[in-house]
Amino acid sequence: MTASRTARERVRAELTREITDIARRQLATEGAGGLSLRAVAREMGMVSSAIYRYFPSRDDLLTTLIIDGYNALGEAVERAEATCPRAAHRQRWLTACHAVRDWAVAHPHEYALIYGSPVPGYQAPQDTIAARVRDVTVLGRIIADAWRAGALRTPETEAPPELGPDSANFRALMPEVPDSVIWLALTAWTTLYGWVNFEVFGQFNNAIEDRGTAFGHAMGLMGDTMGLAQ
Amino acid sequence: MTASRTARERVRAELTREITDIARRQLATEGAGGLSLRAVAREMGMVSSAIYRYFPSRDDLLTTLIIDGYNALGEAVERAEATCPRAAHRQRWLTACHAVRDWAVAHPHEYALIYGSPVPGYQAPQDTIAARVRDVTVLGRIIADAWRAGALRTPETEAPPELGPDSANFRALMPEVPDSVIWLALTAWTTLYGWVNFEVFGQFNNAIEDRGTAFGHAMGLMGDTMGLAQ
């Protein structure tokens, strides 16, 4: 059923794909704000108004790119982590971290789109939430597995009881894990993306050169903090 | 010498200030991408081209706003931290962290300007680097003071020797502090801004409600990791 619909539908799907491809290339060179429907149309040899047959607005095109970005990042993390032995929790953590960083460095503008400052005037629709949790799902599973295997330590500081309801929001990601460990994991998660933000957004320029090594060391420190045993 | 120059220079200084004020207000409501020279001019009752007498381009206006933002954030952190007893290193750390977060939450668009994804096509000039280190200077001083006072522990994991040159870049901020502690402090610093990024950019929506408590707990955990005693 996927092979042949009418010729019209096939060319429509093809053109839609071509638009997103060109838009993604433009995004990579110009950034989100520089994404221009007219430029996409120009590159396709179409007139600008024709694009609106395929995407009702610039924001809709952006939304597609955002969802694609979430999926690309999530898939990269999933694939990388899948190569690790299940019991090697620390290796899984470090591998997943590096996968996030590698993808972000390779696709800085797409990363900025999904983890950077929100595009002004653009409100991400609900369609994105399904794709946007793929990466954190992997990270959560690593923590949950490590906890079950007794490969995590309990932090000395208990989580404040007021955070109980918020802790519950993450229990789906990390079942059976106690609150104190959840918040430590969230802190490590924050460190991961904080670092990648800093690196991708240029905050490390003229400050840190050997960024791969530094990143690995920092993620290792957070692994130590969680007591993540090999 | 500052009171009276020519009348022309005084009105010029006043108009320049009025432009930046209006631009800052517009930035707060519309975001960086929505900052429009024509709208500023309109609000001032001027014609758009007249703005260019004061700022040669939109990017130059943005640059002043960025420098102002760095200074405002830096000053907020400095003032908050200055109220703490010098010997209360942990309190100083937590206070400084909260100052960063409070300022960012109160001025989300200005924060996005200085710590978010870079504005497309805009390259921050060298003028900004003087103001942009004020906040991290405070944080570095806290770490350095704590280390001198013996209020920090040395992490079990040594920093990789390849990071020696990069460590040296931070020695000005944290003199006498050994490399392993420097990288732990940098990790904590990353956690701080990673968290604020997540919160300001909406990543915690529908996930964490009691964000002040959660933030304080996370920063406390990083204090624990550094062994930051009372």
Next chain:
DNA sequence: CAATCGTCAAGAGCAGTGCTCTCGATTTTT
């Protein structure tokens, strides 16, 4: 098979943007 209906690209046009240039008027300097 032929007529109709839906889809499509094209073009003109609107309101907005950053930015440049010229032209008088005003103010400062000589």
Next chain:
DNA sequence: AAAAATCGAGAGCACTGCTCTTGACGATTG
């Protein structure tokens, strides 16, 4: 008082997202 520097206004250029209309093509049904 004359010369020079500065300034606001206006027109205009190239660009943007987006809308509406027009005419042609393809698919579907009578």
